[in-house]
Every structure is written in C-alpha cells, then in structure tokens.
Amino acid sequence: MEQWVVTSIMIAAYLLLTLWIGLRAGRSTTSTVDGFVAGDRNFGFLVMYFVTGATVFSAFAFLGGPGWAYSRGAAAFYILSYGALGMLPWYVVGPKVARIGRTLGQVTQAQFIVGRFQSRGLSVLITIVSIAALIPYITLQIRGAGIVIEAVTEGQIPLWAGGAIAYGVVLIYVLVSGVSAVGWTNTLQGVFMIGIAWTLGFYLPYSLYGGIGPMFEAIQAQRPEMLVLPGLTATGEPWTWAGYSSAILISAIGITMWPQIFMKAFTARDERIIRRTVVWFPTFQLLLVPVFLIGFAGVLFVDSLEQPDFILPYLVLNVDLPMFVVGLFCAGALSASMSTGDALLHATASVTVEDGMRPFMNLTESQQRFLIRVFIVISGAVAYYFAISESTSLVVLLLSSYGVIAQLSPPVMAALFWRRATTAGVTAGLLAGGATTLLLFAMPELKPIPMHEGLFGILVHVPVLVLVSLLTPAQDKAHVETYLNPPRAEPANTPAS
Amino acid sequence: MTRTLIRRITVVVFLMNALAVTWPVLTLFRMPEPFPLGMPMSMIWPVAWIIISGITLLALDHIEKKYEDK
Numbered sequence: 336m337e338q339w340v341v342t343s344i345m346i347a348a349y350l351l352l353t354l355w356i357g358l359r360a361g362r363s364t365t366s367t368v369d370g371f372v373a374g375d376r377n378f379g380f381l382v383m384y385f386v387t388g389a390t391v392f393s394a395f396a397f398l399g400g401p402g403w404a405y406s407r408g409a410a411a412f413y414i415l416s417y418g419a420l421g422m423l424p425w426y427v428v429g430p431k432v433a434r435i436g437r438t439l440g441q442v443t444q445a446q447f448i449v450g451r452f453q454s455r456g457l458s459v460l461i462t463i464v465s466i467a468a469l470i471p472y473i474t475l476q477i478r479g480a481g482i483v484i485e486a487v488t489e490g491q492i493p494l495w496a497g498g499a500i501a502y503g504v505v506l507i508y509v510l511v512s513g514v515s516a517v518g519w520t521n522t523l524q525g526v527f528m529i530g531i532a533w534t535l536g537f538y539l540p541y542s543l544y545g546g547i548g549p550m551f552e553a554i555q556a557q558r559p560e561m562l563v564l565p566g567l568t569a570t571g572e573p574w575t576w577a578g579y580s581s582a583i584l585i586s587a588i589g590i591t592m593w594p595q596i597f598m599k600a601f602t603a604r605d606e607r608i609i610r611r612t613v614v615w616f617p618t619f620q621l622l623l624v625p626v627f628l629i630g631f632a633g634v635l636f637v638d639s640l641e642q643p644d645f646i647l648p649y650l651v652l653n654v655d656l657p658m659f660v661v662g663l664f665c666a667g668a669l670s671a672s673m674s675t676g677d678a679l680l681h682a683t684a685s686v687t688v689e690d691g692m693r694p695f696m697n698l699t700e701s702q703q704r705f706l707i708r709v710f711i712v713i714s715g716a717v718a719y720y721f722a723i724s725e726s727t728s729l730v731v732l733l734l735s736s737y738g739v740i741a742q743l744s745p746p747v748m749a750a751l752f753w754r755r756a757t758t759a760g761v762t763a764g765l766l767a768g769g770a771t772t773l774l775l776f777a778m779p780e781l782k783p784i785p786m787h788e789g790l791f792g793i794l795v796h797v798p799v800l801v802l803v804s805l806l807t808p809a810q811d812k813a814h815v816e817t818y819l820n821p822p823r824a825e826p827a828n829t830p831a832s
Numbered sequence: 833m834t835r836t837l838i839r840r841i842t843v844v845v846f847l848m849n850a851l852a853v854t855w856p857v858l859t860l861f862r863m864p865e866p867f868p869l870g871m872p873m874s875m876i877w878p879v880a881w882i883i884i885s886g887i888t889l890l891a892l893d894h895i896e897k898k899y900e901d902k
Contacts, residue, residue, distance in 0.1 A: 409862075415878040416853035419885045423846050426889065548870025555864060555872075562864035562872040580854035587850075607900070614893045617886030624879060 339488040345662030350504050356523055357508025357516035364515045368703050371513035372442040372685045373601040382518045383603055383612045385525035388619030390595055393675030394479025397668050398644045404630025406643035410566025410574050411627055417583045418620040421590035426613040430606035431751055438821035444597045445690035451750040451818045452758040455694040462691040465594050468736035469683045473718035476676035477502050483668040486648035495723045505677045506715055510708050517677045524670030531667030536625020539632040554634050581787040589741035594686055595678035684710035735776045738789020742768040745796050754815050760804025768796025838895045845888045849881050
C-alpha cells in the first residue's frame, strides 16, 4: 500500500475518534446557554488542565515553534518565558472571575467587565476587539491543519480539502455539544500532543545527529549565531533586546485575556480547580523543549526552507521515519490545531451573540443557543475563506492580535482591584490603547524604540484609564460592593446531601 | 510556613522571573556555553525559570489549600 494511503487511514481514524468523543461529551450537559457556553460550570481538574494547556498550544506552537527555532534560532526562546509569567497572576484573578461570574450569571468576558462598568457601547467595543483578534487566529489553525494533511498525503489531499475535512469534524462536535466537546476532545488532543512532541523531540536529534548534545555541538560549530540570545529576525538579522523582551511582556499580559482562555474560568466546577490548573500549567509549558529540539534538528539538515513553518512536516517526511511515526505526527499536529480552533470558534460565536447582540435585543435561551450555533458556522466559514486564499501576513496578524487582546487586561484588573475606576475611564483607556496599538502596527516607523506595539498601547492605556476615572464621578459604592463581594453561591450541581 | 510568607515569596519569585528572562539580566545568559545537559545555556535558563516558578506555585498552593480546609 502506498504511504499516503496508510497515513490517510490513520488521519481518518484519528478524526473519527475525536468526533466520537466530542459527540459523547454533550450528552450529560443541560440544553441551556449556561450548559452550551459554560458547560454548566462543571469541568473537573483533568479536563480543565488539558483544556488550558491544549488551547494555549495551537498549530502555532506545533508548526510555528519548530519553524522559529529552525529559522530564527534563540529568538524562539521567548515563547518559553511568557507562559509561566502570564499564568501566575491567574492563580489570584481566575478564581475571583469565576466567583463573580457564577453569582451574577456571566458566561463571557465582556459580561464580566460590563457587570462592573455598565455600558452597551463598552460591550460592543470588547466584542469588536475580541473578534478582530480571534478570526486571524482561527484562520491560522485551519491553515495549519490543511498544511499538515497536504504534506503527509503528498498533495493527494490538498490544503483546501484537508482544512475542510478537519474543521468539518470540529464544526460538528462543537455545534452538537458546545463547550463540553471542547473540554473532552482537548483532553484527548492534549495527551496526543504531549506524547508525540516528547517522542519526536528525542527521536529526531538521535536519528539525525546521534544525540541532543552532539546536535547542539554541531550547530555551535557551523551556525553559532543561532544559539545566542536574542536570536535572529525573520530575515536573518540579529533581533533587538527591546523586541525580544517586549514580546515576552505583551504575551504574558495577553495570554489569559484571550476569550477562549478567560471564559474557561466560568466552566470550572470550583475555584480550587482553577488554582490547580494554574499550578500544573508549567508542566504543559515544558512541551516547548522537545518542540524546539525538533526545530534545531532541522538547522543543519535542511537548507533554507522557503516556509520555515513546514520544517516539522518536512523532517518527518524526509528522514525515513516508520510510517506509524508519520501518522502519529499528523495526529499530534492536527490535535494542536483543532484543540485551539474548536475553542476559538466556540468563543467567537458566544462573544458575538452574548455581548454583541443580547444587550440590544431580547433573546430567549433557545434563540441564543440557535444564534451561537449560526455564528459558529459563520465564523468558521469566514476563517476558512481566509485560510484557503493566499495570505502571507497571517503570522504577523496573529502576533499583532496579541497586542490588541492584551488591551483587555487593564479593564479586567480595574474591575477587580480598583474601586475608583469608572465606566468612562475604562472605555477611554480601551479606545486609546487599542488605537495606539493599531497605529503603531500600521506605521512601525513611529515607534521610538523597536518594542512590541501592544506594549506602547498598554503604556498609553493605563494612564488614560486612571486619569479619566479620576476626572469622572466615582461609581456607586453599593454597586461596586455587590460586584466585588457577591454573596457566596453554592457550587453548581452539588448533589444534595 | 505561614500563608503570608509563602504569598510574599511567590510575588518575589514572580518578579525575579520577569527580570531574569528579559533585558538587561538576560544578557548575562545570552551565550550557549556551557551547554548544561547538552543543551544551550540560552535555552536552559528560561526552562529553569519555568521549573522554579512551577515549584513555587506548588508550594503556595499546598499551603493555601491547608488554610482553605481549616
């Protein structure tokens, strides 16, 4: 049998398994908005751990990570540093968000912020910011899935078909089971990613160089600039320290502000589970070590690949690996893409309906669930359109969307920790920060130092938020108090004893 | 260990982590030598901080949980 046929069968088996798990997941959830968007607030530790880990590690980590190590060397190490830094504050913030959300019945990020700063305009603004950041991210995941399938089937299944098949499966299970499908499929996909990354991360350096030590010695002898921080830019010039450091900071600020991560605080069964998820997150973060080993394995072995993101599929296909390893690789890469993509689609649609539409019209529960499903299909279709049309600036867009999404951090922090913050202050800050980020993204020559535009956005955002808040009348004390210290509700679904 | 102490330690470790992996402290660890465990120092340094902050969190959570259970 030809190799691509075997690989296709393995991909099909993997997709069927995912579909089966995703469809089963929804059977025990109630058919309410709370059930579809927040999983009846009943996710346990294991599911939360994998949801958080697998959602953070997307096709970008599995394909982009090795791609960066291969083409930009030590620059890739910034990805190691922001995860732990960004997740740690969530140990304090996550449980607070969950508690307020449970009591006030919130399922999205905008509802959380608008709960304190009541304004429909602000709700719409947050919706726009979220969607603008989410769509390029989904596009990247679909493209990643398409690339992998096209590569391993030797082009027999082209990118457009591969993307359509993989995301057809995602669409079915998310539509049927909502966030519960995301939870259980991500658990399966997380296990696949961890197992496969560590296996390939050791296997490739050993089979190509005889070990990890010898591999780095060889790179040190022939391409020493690859191993020195802050690494290289995409064009091979040395990267700047300002660029490297600010990439870490903006990503650390942004990581928990992504709606697909933030909203998971509303899915946890209790606050303890969120804390444990944060505590164990670094174990997921270490997954980057084998990912980078894979990328470095390509440095001397493969001469300048035109698209460095293809380094992993290229190596897998060109070093005579056993066929089942190739199949496993596909499953791993598809897992990475789909486990992020499903959460993104679900978040985009939930945000659109709950925050963009519901403040303006009366929707019944069943209308809301229907509309969320409609928008899951629409956002999938929009992202799919971008994914199959040629667009090279996607990675740039994604890196920039981190700057945009990080602008949601000051409003969240103000809602939780600053009683004097006002609606006008938060709105003005968000507008000023967002505008600064977009302006400097469009015109990088205006930057005084080569720092990430999102960090400039934050530097403008925070003073504007503070100043405008102080200039406008303080919020009603009773309102702030009920918001911050809502009466403790019993955890949902606790069996009566 | 008391809850206040471990909370303070966590904040300090968090700040040290932020300083350690960015400019200017990171410039001290920019070179690949001496290849600990066969891997470049420039990579092992950020990895070490993932482990350090992970262990700190584990300790914090252990003590927080004791207080919560009371």
